[in-house]
Amino acid sequence: MLPVNDTAPPPAPAADRLVEATRELLWERGYTGTSPKAIQQRAGAGQGSMYHHFTGKPDLALAAITRTAEELRALADGLLSGPGTAVERVTAYLRRERDVLRGCPVGRLTQDPEVMADPVLRAPVEQTLGWLRVRLAEVLAEGRANGELPPSVDPSGTAATVVAVLQGGYVLARAAGDTAPFDQAVTGLITLLAPPA
């Protein structure tokens, strides 16, 4: 007889729990504010387990940042390569559900001096935001080619504007303690990109 499937799922392996705990702590407290001890406590893993799987905090942080960056990229690409016109896809990407007051888990790392000073930790941050600008520029170029956007639109420049509005929208929302300025900034950009007829 097969075992009945009514028990709790087995706990994730320790290495996985350590990476997940690091992701959460990086988002909440930043790199400098995240201690190895806090990671072990959140993961329910001991110091021996941590150093069995990872050489230390930078190694764990790299695994955490890489996983977060891959998720964000897959999510963005799903929307930008999905159905709809170019403007609809950019709008879907701008409007996707976000945890606005926590900010962007990748973009926030640019404000962490220790992450920016370490070329290994900084690489996935730079690559993810760079990839996003290139992918958005491709979609905006499509929209210009098919007449959705005016010929004056420069795809690379506008792509940088789109990413900046999101990253800056998080800053405004945190300053205000309210998601409204983020939504206003996004709506303002969409109105400029595609003025109502």
Added chain:
Amino acid sequence: MLPVNDTAPPPAPAADRLVEATRELLWERGYTGTSPKAIQQRAGAGQGSMYHHFTGKPDLALAAITRTAEELRALADGLLSGPGTAVERVTAYLRRERDVLRGCPVGRLTQDPEVMADPVLRAPVEQTLGWLRVRLAEVLAEGRANGELPPSVDPSGTAATVVAVLQGGYVLARAAGDTAPFDQAVTGLITLLAPPA
């Protein structure tokens, strides 16, 4: 005979040097990364002098943040209330010289958990970014009323977009280690606001 004016200027009073040192350190290292000792060293002031003038690090930080916020506000208002059409004034504000790789000395504080958790330190950050959005909305409303901007432009929404592009442009520049994405994001926005004829 009057004294000849060829000597070095007298040193600034200690209270002033302490505030300036705190401003620099907040910008470079953030609040959490700034110790009272580092402030005293940079200011060339002793611990006794510091606690004679200020109750402690939060009190000094408030003086430093308030002074920075007042400067930014005066600079923005000078450009937004200066000569030129509405679009020219918003463009002048977007294009003003900035220390892009160091980021916005006010906006960066939103990424500092200790500053955001203290209502007294957070207030000048919230007020400065809020004031900027209101002032930009006034100028954009002027531009809409006189036909420079299309009727579809919502002044408040577009004002949030303008501030977000600047704050997010700093994030992109830091991620890339290069000011180019900041300039691209600003140019992209200006092209959307005022398409070349």
